[in-house]
Amino acid sequence: MNYLEILKFRHACKIFDESKKISAGEFDFILEAGRLSPSSTGLEQWDFLVVQNKELREKIKAVSWNQAQITSCSHLVVILAKIKEIKVGSSYVDKMIARRADKEPEMIAARQKFYHDFLLSNFKNDDELTFQWSHEQCMIAATNMMNAAASLGIDSCPIEGFDRHA
Ligand SMILES: Cc1cc2nc3c(=O)[nH]c(=O)nc-3n(C[C@H](O)[C@H](O)[C@H](O)COP(=O)(O)O)c2cc1C
Numbered sequence: 001m002n003y004l005e006i007l008k009f010r011h012a013c014k015i016f017d018e019s020k021k022i023s024a025g026e027f028d029f030i031l032e033a034g035r036l037s038p039s040s041t042g043l044e045q046w047d048f049l050v051v052q053n054k055e056l057r058e059k060i061k062a063v064s065w066n067q068a069q070i071t072s073c074s075h076l077v078v079i080l081a082k083i084k085e086i087k088v089g090s091s092y093v094d095k096m097i098a099r100r101a102d103k104e105p106e107m108i109a110a111r112q113k114f115y116h117d118f119l120l121s122n123f124k125n126d127d128e129l130t131f132q133w134s135h136e137q138c139m140i141a142a143t144n145m146m147n148a149a150a151s152l153g154i155d156s157c158p159i160e161g162f163d164r165h166a
Contacts (some may be wrong), residue, residue: 005028007147009150013067013156022075022154026149028153031145036145037141040133043082043093048077070159083127
């Protein structure tokens with residue numbers, strides 16, 4: 001499939017064929033598409049939680065408008081938007097800065113100052129503002145994973161119909 005054909009193939013699937021399972025290789029490919037996604041300032045503000053346990057899926061379904069896809073899908077990926085890690089002075093932010101190519105102490109210090117000022121002025125160490133920003137990045141990863149699945153002829157469904165406070 002060319003890219004346009006992939007986008008045309010992808011749709012929000014309501015009824016999965018439960019007799020079909022995604023292979024380990026295919027699933028690795030899909031997760032890798034998520035992992036390689038761009039994120040604002042490269043903080044990769046997501047965790048991908050793969051939920052295969054039946055009882056756990058039933059509990060998630062109960063707080064997800066009882067949507068059938070939660071239990072009928074071959075693989076359920078819950079995307080967690082990072083909040084506490086994206087606060088000023090967090091060790092996660094320092095770790096992500098340390099991954100960068102420039103290793104001179106003054107470059108690292110300059111980057112730390114940039115992140116400090118950027119995070120504080122935009123998100124004010126506020127959970128909701130930080131969540132909204134991380135959530136935007138998670139959507140990019142989700143899109144890449146859905147399109148990667150489509151490129152393999154695998155259906156998917158994004159689910160935002162859940163009670164976030166449950
Ligand atoms: C952020 C987001 C959340 C969504 N949440 C749900 C959902 O909870 N349940 C569902 O069946 N579809 C959900 N959808 C799918 C949309 O309803 C669907 O993408 C839209 O109607 C267009 O249809 P298509 O994706 O088949 O082209 C969601 C889509 C997005 C982008």
